[in-house]
Amino acid sequence: MNWYQKLSKYFPIEEMKSKEHMELLLKDKADIYHKDEGENHVIMYVETDDFVFVDYLFVSKDARGQGLGKQLLQKLKDKNKPIILEVEPVDYQDTDTVKRNRFYKREGFTHAQSVGYRKRSLATNQINELEILYWSPTNESEHSIYEKMKHTYETIHTYKDKDLYGQSYEAVDKAVTFNQVEKDTEKTPNG
Numbered sequence: 001m002n003w004y005q006k007l008s009k010y011f012p013i014e015e016m017k018s019k020e021h022m023e024l025l026l027k028d029k030a031d032i033y034h035k036d037e038g039e040n041h042v043i044m045y046v047e048t049d050d051f052v053f054v055d056y057l058f059v060s061k062d063a064r065g066q067g068l069g070k071q072l073l074q075k076l077k078d079k080n081k082p083i084i085l086e087v088e089p090v091d092y093q094d095t096d097t098v099k100r101n102r103f104y105k106r107e108g109f110t111h112a113q114s115v116g117y118r119k120r121s122l123a124t125n126q127i128n129e130l131e132i133l134y135w136s137p138t139n140e141s142e143h144s145i146y147e148k149m150k151h152t153y154e155t156i157h158t159y160k161d162k163d164l165y166g167q168s169y170e171a172v173d174k175a176v177t178f179n180q181v182e183k184d185t186e187k188t189p190n191g
Contacts, residue, residue: 003035003042010058014121014128015086017055017157021164025156033156036072043072046156052076053152054085073107073135082140084148085109086117086130109133114142115149116177119157122165146178 004019022044025033036043040063046053054076059069076083087104091097112132121128134145150172158169169175
């Protein structure tokens with residue numbers, strides 16, 4: 001089974017780029033878009049000067065629980081840059097989403113509560129809402145994660161979308177939003 005078949009069997013259609021889109025990114029954006037694959041894994045990621053974005057991370061069922069996902073993430077963490085990725089929100093009816101979120105939390109990833117991400121699937125025409133998770137070796141602000149996510153959306157997700165799919169994705173400001181989450185402050189009895 002080739003790398004694209006592995007990804008498309010694991011990820012829902014509304015989250016998948018076409019094979020042509022990914023091959024074009026690997027060719028046209030070879031300086032920043034990368035593929036690492038082995039018998040039991042495929043990872044597609046973007047690496048810029050100041051962050052890494054994990055586009056797809058697949059570990060086969062046969063290799064789960066053996067530390068392969070941890071090893072793949074550690075290779076990215078060793079670059080000493082913030083790492084950003086998109087995940088489905090936890091659905092307690094779907095144990096995969098629970099396990100996936102638990103895995104990323106164990107690996108030190110934080111939910112970017114201020115960053116909203118809604119992308120209309122060109123395959124299904126449905127709105128797909130995902131959560132943005134990030135890991136940072138420094139105290140990266142959520143606004144910085146938001147800016148990096150916008151960059152990824154414009155540079156990678158919507159790259160040549162009209163040519164590839166016959167239609168365009170929404171504008172970045174509609175798909176990626178920033179809503180400052182106010183921190184709860186304790187009130188004094190007088191205040």
